[in-house]
Amino acid sequence: MSLPGMVTAALSDLVLRIPGTALGVLIGVVALVLAVVAAGTGQQTEHQIADPPTTESGGVLTVDVVLDEMRVRPDTVEVPEGTRLVLRVTNREAMVHDLQLDSGERTPRLRRGQTALLDVGPVYTDREAWCAVAGHRAAGMTMSIRVQGAHHHAPETDASDVPGVLDLAADPSPGWVARDAALEPATGSVHRIELRAVNRELEVAPGRQEQRWTFAGSAPGPTLRGRVGDRFEITLINDTEMGHGIDFHAGALAPDGPMRTIDPGERLVYRFTAHRAGAWLYHCSTMPMSQHIANGMYGAVIIDPPGLPEVDREYALVSAQLYLGEPGGQEQVDKINADQPDGWMFNGMAAQYDHAPLRAHTGERVRIWVVNAGPGGSTAFHVVGGQFDTVYREGAWVLGPDARSGGAQVLDLAPAQGGFVELSFPEAGHYPFVDHDMRHAEGGAHGVIEVTDRP
Numbered sequence: 001m002s003l004p005g006m007v008t009a010a011l012s013d014l015v016l017r018i019p020g021t022a023l024g025v026l027i028g029v030v031a032l033v034l035a036v037v038a039a040g041t042g043q044q045t046e047h048q049i050a051d052p053p054t055t056e057s058g059g060v061l062t063v064d065v066v067l068d069e070m071r072v073r074p075d076t077v078e079v080p081e082g083t084r085l086v087l088r089v090t091n092r093e094a095m096v097h098d099l100q101l102d103s104g105e106r107t108p109r110l111r112r113g114q115t116a117l118l119d120v121g122p123v124y125t126d127r128e129a130w131c132a133v134a135g136h137r138a139a140g141m142t143m144s145i146r147v148q149g150a151h152h153h154a155p156e157t158d159a160s161d162v163p164g165v166l167d168l169a170a171d172p173s174p175g176w177v178a179r180d181a182a183l184e185p186a187t188g189s190v191h192r193i194e195l196r197a198v199n200r201e202l203e204v205a206p207g208r209q210e211q212r213w214t215f216a217g218s219a220p221g222p223t224l225r226g227r228v229g230d231r232f233e234i235t236l237i238n239d240t241e242m243g244h245g246i247d248f249h250a251g252a253l254a255p256d257g258p259m260r261t262i263d264p265g266e267r268l269v270y271r272f273t274a275h276r277a278g279a280w281l282y283h284c285s286t287m288p289m290s291q292h293i294a295n296g297m298y299g300a301v302i303i304d305p306p307g308l309p310e311v312d313r314e315y316a317l318v319s320a321q322l323y324l325g326e327p328g329g330q331e332q333v334d335k336i337n338a339d340q341p342d343g344w345m346f347n348g349m350a351a352q353y354d355h356a357p358l359r360a361h362t363g364e365r366v367r368i369w370v371v372n373a374g375p376g377g378s379t380a381f382h383v384v385g386g387q388f389d390t391v392y393r394e395g396a397w398v399l400g401p402d403a404r405s406g407g408a409q410v411l412d413l414a415p416a417q418g419g420f421v422e423l424s425f426p427e428a429g430h431y432p433f434v435d436h437d438m439r440h441a442e443g444g445a446h447g448v449i450e451v452t453d454r455p
């Protein structure tokens with residue numbers, strides 16, 4: 001519809017709905033309508049062919065496209081019908097990107113500063129393009145190619161399969177081995193560790209395996225332990241096809257260098273000194289972090305408080321939400337953004353320690369460290385039938401060993417918080433440990449401590 005046509009239609013509508021309108025009001029309305037129309041057309045032209053640098057010759061339109069800050073710029077390209085479109089695609093940021101058409105053709109993965117041509121061919125219908133690196137399309141790296149003057153319709157939604165509901169009572173897959181939750185004492189004062197970012201198929205619920213992004217092939221990654229004053233030197237090697245980084249909460253430093261995203265095949269060395277005790281999270285530092293954490297890139301660093309007494313047994317549990325589906329796929333990302341997990345896990349698998357209980361003897365002092373990796377949601381760690389006489393949370397003795405006070409029932413942790421509890425078991429039996437948000441417990445944040453009499 002032409003501009004004057006739109007104004008006329010809007011005006012006659014207004015006049016019909018507001019009979020007897022005073023002339024002054026009508027003039028005001030006309031001005032308003034004109035302003036709205038002007039704003040509308042301004043918005044429309046912003047992303048059109050006039051905006052990006054273009055060259056047009058012999059029915060070929062070449063448009064410069066920039067990949068930067070998790071966006072495709074311009075996000076809309078308008079093309080006269082039948083014109084052959086060529087996109088000259090340049091990646092301007094450290095993270096690897098590409099651009100893929102809805103027909104499947106795509107540029108190679110581009111590092112910072114690299115440029116590739118993507119020949120769309122003659123354009124007769126509206127088309128879509130996006131970055132095919134996992135998670136980037138859902139994060140907003142999309143572009144629309146529009147035929148000038150054509151009727152625009154909404155793009156069809158992807159027909160992807162819906163993952164089934166978890167069966168927590170199912171048997172684990174053949175050959176499955178539980179993650180050992182036992183925590184060894186700290187040794188040495190310098191910790192040199194190599195962490196490789198690798199993709200792995202992991203058991204995330206009994207009998208249910210999913211492709212995950214990991215540090216060192218497991219989710220959570222290895223639990224590191226040291227004392228106040230210890231130095232850590234972690235070499236991160238990226239053995240995947242996408243960018244990753246790492247962020248250790250256990251060390252304080254300028255994030256700029258150590259937490260940068262590294263490309264496939266690259267490595268970085270991350271050095272920090274543990275100046276403060278605590279149960280710290282580490283996680284992938286690459287955006288969107290919600291996806292990188294939800295897909296397994298997290299772990300714990302335990303720095304003992306000075307004078308921490310020895311106990312009979314120590315366990316480390318990292319709680320996390322479980323999101324099924326293709327890592328970074330639209331369906332999974334929608335669930336992450338809506339905070340609608342498919343389940344909850346301790347140490348990377350729902351109901352893991354129902355199938356392989358933790359063990360203790362009656363009368364033993366047991367210390368259980370818990371870190372909440374998230375990416376969203378709280379953890380209310382509780383042992384059914386148990387009472388905590390010691391609680392250490394976020395660097396503070398909430399309930400000290402010498403306190404002439406009561407007991408505690410829950411260690412509550414927001415995302416990225418950590419601490420430990422201590423308890424002993426009065427008699428033999430099976431003591432479930434849960435996230436006492438019962439929706440989480442019933443969704444997999446559940447395990448068992450099997451207590452037997454001291455031999």
Ligand SMILES: [Cu+2]
Nearest residue numbers: 244284286292
């Ligand atoms: Cu990552």
